[in-house]
Amino acid sequence: MNMSRTRERLVVIGGDAAGMSAASQARRLKSPDELEIVAFERGHFTSYSACGIPYWVGGDVTDRDELIARTPEEHRARGIDLRLRTEVTELDPDGQRVRARDLESGEESWTSYDKLVIATGARPIRPDMPGVDAAGVHGVQTLDDGQALLDTLEGTRGRRAVVVGAGYIGVEMAEALIKRGYEVTVVNRGSEPMSTLDPDMGRLVHDAMEGLGITMVNDAEVTKILTGDGGTSLLERSRELGGGRVGAVVTQDREFAADVVVLGIGVRPETALAKAAGLPLGPHGGLLTDRSMRVRGHEDIWSGGDCVEVLDLVSGQERHVPLGTHANKHGQVIGTNVGGGYATFPGVVGTAVSKVCDLEIARTGLREKDAQRVGLRFEAVTIESTSRAGYYPNASPMTVKMLAEHRTGRLLGVQIVGREGAGKRVDIAAVALTAGLTVERMTALDLGYAPPFSPVWDPVLVAARKAAAKVRGSL
Incomplete structure (x- = not known):
């Protein structure tokens, strides 16, 4: 001191x-x-x-x-x-x-x-590539960043937006730009959007985004961003806005016209x-x-x-x-x-929830590649269910994927994609992961039930039952 x-x-x-x-x-x-x-x-x-x-x-x-x-x-x-x-x-x-x-x-x-x-x-990750610092290219992490993007959107005559990356930020910003009347293209390095999910679950997000009118371009890496200083016919409109301003995003084999670019690659x-x-x-x-x-x-x-x-x-x-x-x-x-007290932070299980319009996206725990990377053998199951009793009005579909450790049955991870009432169900799995429950133990969880809120068997418990049966079959 x-x-x-x-x-x-x-x-x-x-x-x-x-x-x-x-x-x-x-x-x-x-x-x-x-x-x-x-x-x-x-x-x-x-x-x-x-x-x-x-x-x-x-x-x-x-x-x-x-x-x-x-x-x-x-x-x-x-x-x-x-x-x-x-x-x-x-x-x-x-x-x-x-x-x-x-x-x-x-x-x-x-x-x-x-x-x-x-x-x-x-x-925000800003890849080391030509044009990434051009006017009209935005990362979004702080309120200052958000204000700068809004200023650009309000001062731009064109209505073409390219979002680079399809993680949480990219997906949410794509929806925001659609709502503002932009023509939106998302360029994504991965095979499907939302790399926090396994690709089979990411495909559900892909389909929903295209349903909103968003153009999804997967398996594509941006190599440079062209500006009004460039020399292609694609950029004639951007030249009207002044040299140095973004005009297009270029991948290995394509160009996408852009009046604004949002970097959603991650942080x-x-x-x-x-x-x-x-x-x-x-x-x-x-x-x-x-x-x-x-x-x-x-x-x-x-x-x-x-x-x-x-x-x-x-x-x-x-x-x-x-x-x-x-x-x-x-x-x-x-x-x-x-301040002189005592407190600790024990760790996380990796729970996150997002949405694309009315599609809810949630995950907690490990993906398949996470489990493989740390040497865990696992069983994976996927089930289809509904947010409410099937006969109750406005019951909406959801898909639940669950990973359980081979032989022990310890819950390893859960991913959920669905409509209203799907996303926050991941909290059941987050608590189970924190407590170290097996999928067998999860099947006995005393969850609340009434037709407006859930089927008799909650979708997470349906997945747990299927996972438990698969674990038993692998013994």
Whole structure:
């Protein structure tokens, strides 16, 4: 501790979910007289829902401020010295200080700390290819990114959009652009959209997207992005908008005209600062922490959110899982420990839910290739069922895929694709995975039943029954 000060100082890098949750929880436990809190955020906003950005872009959320859980003014009123538009450019763990630059004035200064929280989040993957930095090409990770995209959409005369990538971000942004009246093409490296699912389940998403009028191009890798400076006839219209602006996306054998391009390839941990400071990183580039979210080997540094790797409770390996649910939990754990309490984050099972219009997409646990990669033998089953009793009005179909460990029957993973009432059923499987249940045990789960909510046998339990029978047959 720096003895020149009479109270401890906590420095937080990053003003969104993990960082400000940590700062707020630490403030609940320690008063300003005990703990000074300084938080740096390079953007214009704090404590917002990045997951809500596609719905804002698509018009389901009409006001940007609806995505903000707590404003900078509210944080400051609680005794947090929050400095917006200030980017931390260097960490000095030995000297217990950080260097920050005011992005408006350009001034730089060092700030010392007793305890440090690194919550730098993740950055959209921007492939190293010609034209990727052209005007009209957008990654979408922050509210600033969302605002920049909306500004482009409102200022663009053309109505052709290309989304590169078909993960959660790509699929959700494709839907948002369709809602805004764009002609949307999704270019995807994989054999099917949603690589978080097995390809057979991804095919269901593919069919639904094409049903919305989205053109799906699978097994295609973008090699460059052409601009108005290019020389093909395809770009005549983009030249009208000025040189340097996006005009087309090029794959190995095709070109797709584009007035706007959204990169939905995914994200990487934003850990350049941590790497430069010699902090430990995992195989996916995220910071490594212990269960208290303390950076390994550093007693005075914690980290959480999209910049860390977490333990996968099913595979036993480290994973990068950038989700707001985890980030908020990390922040609570960090703030409790910084504030003198005790808390831990045990790990994740990899639960995620998304949607394309009325199609709900959910997964938890391992995919087939995940299980194969860690050397697990498994049985896989797929069933068709409905969200309600078949005779009840508006019962909608759903497909459930389940993986169980060979011989033991331990549940390994579940994927669900269906209409209303399908997605949140994955929570049953998430609890079962966390508890280490076998599919046999799952068949006896006492789930709620009434015709408006479920068939007599819930679809997840139907899959568990089929998986249990397959495991018994493999003994």
